Amino acid sequence: MRCNLWLALALGLAVTGCTREQWHRFPSPDDVIAAVPWFSVMHTGIAIQPYKMPRQPAEGAVPVTGIEVVPPPIPQNEAALNRLRNPVQQTAASIERGRDRYEIYCSLCHGDGGVGDGPVAPALANAVRDLTDPRQVARSDGWIYATIRHGFGALMPEYGSKISPEDRWHVVNYVRVLQGAAR
Numbered sequence: 753m754r755c756n757l758w759l760a761l762a763l764g765l766a767v768t769g770c771t772r773e774q775w776h777r778f779p780s781p782d783d784v785i786a787a788v789p790w791f792s793v794m795h796t797g798i799a800i801q802p803y804k805m806p807r808q809p810a811e812g813a814v815p816v817t818g819i820e821v822v823p824p825p826i827p828q829n830e831a832a833l834n835r836l837r838n839p840v841q842q843t844a845a846s847i848e849r850g851r852d853r854y855e856i857y858c859s860l861c862h863g864d865g866g867v868g869d870g871p872v873a874p875a876l877a878n879a880v881r882d883l884t885d886p887r888q889v890a891r892s893d894g895w896i897y898a899t900i901r902h903g904f905g906a907l908m909p910e911y912g913s914k915i916s917p918e919d920r921w922h923v924v925n926y927v928r929v930l931q932g933a934a935r
């Protein structure tokens with residue numbers, strides 16, 4: 753059966769006598785694939801660029817690994833943010849992970865020690881907050897978590913699309929270490 757198929761194909765080619773010139777008139781394989789509706793979906797599909805969040809799951813979708821619980825916007829919802837419970841214990845591993853993320857994403861503005869003296873701070877008219885300031889120490893874990901998720905004011909960008917929910921809690925745990933060291 754398989755043999756017959758190849759034979760038929762070979763015979764067909766021999767009969768049509770496909771020359772080299774004719775071969776070059778054939779469209780490129782990409783065009784052929786794009787012409788098939790099912791394949792063209794792959795051509796026109798929306799690509800997710802680096803640093804972009806994947807699209808939200810469809811309504812009613814059941815999470816397999818758990819989805820993010822988005823904290824309410826900051827600074828309007830202080831009471832609700834204060835009620836957010838930090839689910840990540842401040843273990844040595846958590847602090848280490850938090851330090852790693854902090855030094856990638858936060859120290860450029862807030863400085864390695866958290867006092868707001870990162871190399872970018874002068875470019876922001878020194879508006880960067882000293883995280884070891886008593887007012888910041890008094891902030892709840894949920895408040896700091898929401899600051900990372902949504903950004904703060906006009907000058908601090910959001911890091912929700914770059915730092916996973918769990919990592920944000922690790923960063924919170926590490927900020928607490930910086931605050932403790934400064935006291």
Ligand code: HEC
Pocket residue numbers: 854857858859860861862872876879880881883888891896899900904905906907908909911915923927
């Ligand atoms: C581009 C510079 C920049 C980066 C990067 C940055 N911040 Fe900020 N951050 C700011 C500025 C500026 C403010 C003060 C904004 C204001 O008061 O309007 C601020 C404020 C804060 C505050 C105080 C909010 C309050 O209650 O007043 C916290 C907490 C904070 N940042 C944490 C972080 C953490 C954690 C990271 C890393 C994930 C980070 N920031 C990354 C610039 C930055």
